[in-house]
Amino acid sequence: MQLQIQQVVPIPLKPNLLNRQSDIWLKGITFLPGTRVKIKAASGTGKTTFIHFLYHLRNDYEGNIFWGDTDIQNFTPAQLAQHRQQKISIVFQDLRLFPNLTARENIELKRVMQQPLYPESTIKEMAEQLGITKILHQRAGICSYGEQQRIAIIRALMQPFEWLLMDEPFSHLDQENTRKAAALITEECNKRNAGFILTDLDDDHYFTYHQNLVL
Template sequence: MNQNIRLVDVSKLYGTSGGGFPALKHVNLTIPKGEICAIVGASGAGKTTLLNVMSCLTDVTEGEIFFDDTDITKMNGKEASDYRLHNIGFVFQKYQLMPTLNIHDNICLPYVLAKESVDEAYVTQLVQNLGIESELEKMPDQLSGGQQQRVAIARALALKPSVIFADEPTGNLDSQNGFKTMDLLISCAKELGHTLVFVTHNETLAAMADRKIEIVDGEIA
């Protein structure tokens, strides 16, 4: 089931010298279920930090983050890892595919980590939607950047997460492939009813979202 995301007075400090660097400052934000949301802002504004705290990849310094009624900031490391595996899909800018696994096994890796049987029918639907059904026996280095990112998207969707987070998912692609990849990611999220939150510098890509959130110096503008 998709989930409502709510940040309450969230701050994140890095380092301790001089009180630390405030990457996020008292952020209050709600992202409704099923929304396609773009996070924009200058380099160093806090976009990736905001994405990372929402996706359980980074702890907050202060504040609370709720997925419906579940406060993920109260979880220990193992609890956060397990919650992330079953509820959150993450698409990285640099793909992060396993070089020793073929494409099919890369996509199915979340099932292995979750110790669940692979839903082959669902995986088949995913790869068909993403246009990579003919690449399943290949290794990652045999694919183009655009194809590798589609594999990364399929892997992020494999366990049917409540929310998909994507950090500059088209940053390593040319403009044409970047637009196609973003369009596929948004289409898949909408078709499956997932919430999608993505970071981008590209205003054209941001305009494809239901809502654009701008962050300036760690604060929502």
């Protein structure tokens, strides 16, 4: 499933963006299936806003966003739910974990809602890869932010997807833990022939990107 961005600009930020150089805002761009995209931008230029547009959490923009042949604004609620369950997954910048549930329960909620149902053993395998096995039974709210980021990454991988959206997913991880998380993400995207879009403040060397863009 390809993604097309056509002359999109966030309405609240439009006056500030008209005179800025951007590879995304007010441009026409197509991301082909399986493409791995890095979008670099300074704080306040709309990284999270852009990810929220793609996930249809916000629609205060001009222009059009097409997933496949369908403008996301034309999705019915049922179509949007199906799209999020089968076609796209997300790692939010603010993570959106349930603080009173354990790490495992946060991941399990995603696992049991999807078809096909991923084996429960997958949670332990991914947790071992990311070094968080010992905190699976802790409440997410008392885990460190870096641990919470790894919980959110595993949760996002616990469903089918053709595209993975990631908004500064490694901001609280050291280099070694970032390397491990990137390796797991690459492995899971390869299994699905999936693409991803990652936003961040800086350049990195953890992935091989097909496109490096500036917001």
